[in-house]
Amino acid sequence: MVSINGAFSRSRLTSIRVFQGGCSFPAPRALERSFSKFPARRMRRVSHLLPLCVLLLVNGCKTSEDATAAATQMTTTASALVDYYAALEKLMKKTDELNRLQEAMLTIPYQQPDRKQIADQAAEFEKREQMAEELTQLAGAFTSLASPAAAQAATDSTTKLQTELASIKQLTPATDEINAMTGAMQLLVSAIQQHKEREAAKAMAATLTGLDGFFLKEMRANESLDSQFVTLAGSLATNLVDQGQIDESSYVQDALGSFDLTARVTDPGIKARIDVLAKAHIAARGDAEKRRFARASTGMEQALAEMARRVNTVASDKAMKSRLAPPSLADVAKWTAEIPGK
Amino acid sequence: MGDALSTIEALYFGLQQQVGMISLATTTQAEKDRFMTQYVAARTAYWACINKMFHDDDPQVATLTRQLKDATTQVSKAEAEMGNISKVIDNITQAVTIAAQLSTFAAG
Numbered sequence: 001m002v003s004i005n006g007a008f009s010r011s012r013l014t015s016i017r018v019f020q021g022g023c024s025f026p027a028p029r030a031l032e033r034s035f036s037k038f039p040a041r042r043m044r045r046v047s048h049l050l051p052l053c054v055l056l057l058v059n060g061c062k063t064s065e066d067a068t069a070a071a072t073q074m075t076t077t078a079s080a081l082v083d084y085y086a087a088l089e090k091l092m093k094k095t096d097e098l099n100r101l102q103e104a105m106l107t108i109p110y111q112q113p114d115r116k117q118i119a120d121q122a123a124e125f126e127k128r129e130q131m132a133e134e135l136t137q138l139a140g141a142f143t144s145l146a147s148p149a150a151a152q153a154a155t156d157s158t159t160k161l162q163t164e165l166a167s168i169k170q171l172t173p174a175t176d177e178i179n180a181m182t183g184a185m186q187l188l189v190s191a192i193q194q195h196k197e198r199e200a201a202k203a204m205a206a207t208l209t210g211l212d213g214f215f216l217k218e219m220r221a222n223e224s225l226d227s228q229f230v231t232l233a234g235s236l237a238t239n240l241v242d243q244g245q246i247d248e249s250s251y252v253q254d255a256l257g258s259f260d261l262t263a264r265v266t267d268p269g270i271k272a273r274i275d276v277l278a279k280a281h282i283a284a285r286g287d288a289e290k291r292r293f294a295r296a297s298t299g300m301e302q303a304l305a306e307m308a309r310r311v312n313t314v315a316s317d318k319a320m321k322s323r324l325a326p327p328s329l330a331d332v333a334k335w336t337a338e339i340p341g342k
Numbered sequence: 343m344g345d346a347l348s349t350i351e352a353l354y355f356g357l358q359q360q361v362g363m364i365s366l367a368t369t370t371q372a373e374k375d376r377f378m379t380q381y382v383a384a385r386t387a388y389w390a391c392i393n394k395m396f397h398d399d400d401p402q403v404a405t406l407t408r409q410l411k412d413a414t415t416q417v418s419k420a421e422a423e424m425g426n427i428s429k430v431i432d433n434i435t436q437a438v439t440i441a442a443q444l445s446t447f448a449a450g
Contacts, residue, residue, distance in 0.1 A: 224351055235361055
């Protein structure tokens with residue numbers, strides 16, 4: 001039923017179910033204990049969404065398992081979105097480092113305004129990461145409908161999210177999508193304050209639809225930013241090969257390793273031919289990285305769209321077709337795990 | 343991201359890929375400095391555009407985009423031949439000048 005990065009099994013969650021009010025759903029404390037093996041940051045994101053299960057379950061027992069699955073999927077997807085933006089922020093910082101390296105190697109000046117522009121872009125991705133975190137906070141806060149304090153927390157959370165949204169500098173015009181999210185969040189708070197669970201879930205789905213649209217609009221710009229990093233890194237690597245600054249011995253180690261022999265390539269002809277191989281390798285790896293990022297972006301977008309559909313399905317009291325987390329998130333995890341230095 | 347930014351992207355990424363080779367091909371410090379100035383200007387134009395937005399339906403943007411595409415094609419041809427490095431840098435200068443002009447049409 002539950003799968004968070006493939007690390008959480010169905011049997012583990014079902015074993016900590018409790019019976020409450022005729023409906024079976026995971027007990028928050030028990031569920032939090034079961035997440036104890038997760039890193040603190042991910043644990044925090046997940047725990048904030050636990051009350052969402054409760055909200056969605058209020059709609060009726062017949063959809064309780066669907067509701068739980070939808071909440072879990074939302075958690076997993078929001079977590080992947082945070083990781084996606086964090087990885088892009090890291091790429092911008094790596095871009096800054098590579099430009100400094102290029103300045104040192106090739107004496108190409110790297111000063112203002114370029115430094116500031118790259119730093120600004122890193123800050124933009126940090127804002128998006130915060131936005132994704134705030135969405136998780138909101139999902140958790142809008143759940144405890146009986147408590148005035150929780151309603152206030154939902155309002156506070158929404159205000160923070162709206163502030164995050166307002167501070168975002170659009171890479172591609174996406175005013176309609178941002179306005180849709182803002183409007184949906186206002187409906188969400190209103191529904192929570194009036195204890196209208198179904199309307200709250202529908203407003204959450206609308207918020208997610210807006211987020212999907214926003215993400216889709218920026219996908220091409222994100223791909224460009226990944227490409228410039230890959231191209232710059234490839235350019236520096238190729239330059240090092242051309243300048244004879246790599247050890248070609250590493251290329252023949254596979255042939256010698258099994259025999260406990262160490263390479264010492266000194267022949268200029270062999271070195272030159274290996275350099276050709278090395279440059280082809282740099283180009284191929286660069287292309288593969290660009291394809292991996294394109295798949296990650298597409299996977300993220302598909303997961304956001306699926307999450308919106310699923311929450312909407314639960315809000316409409318319909319049965320979901322699948323309770324598994326979107327498989328496309330695997331492409332996101334694959335890319336974020338491979339960012340240099342991560 | 344529209345056609346205008348894609349065109350600036352093509353110019354900058356192309357220069358990124360060739361930066362080492364062109365630097366090596368320069369025969370005087372003046373040539374090298376001239377090329378580096380253009381490379382930096384291309385990078386600045388790219389980042390100025392990635393942080394902003396274009397209105398591709400603006401006729402001036404469309405004209406400059408078309409001109410930049412042609413100029414970038416000339417740069418690629420000259421780089422492929424690499425016979426006269428001074429001519430290569432002239433072509434790059436022409437393309438980067440258009441890219442810089444185009445980047446001023448990006449709205450914040």
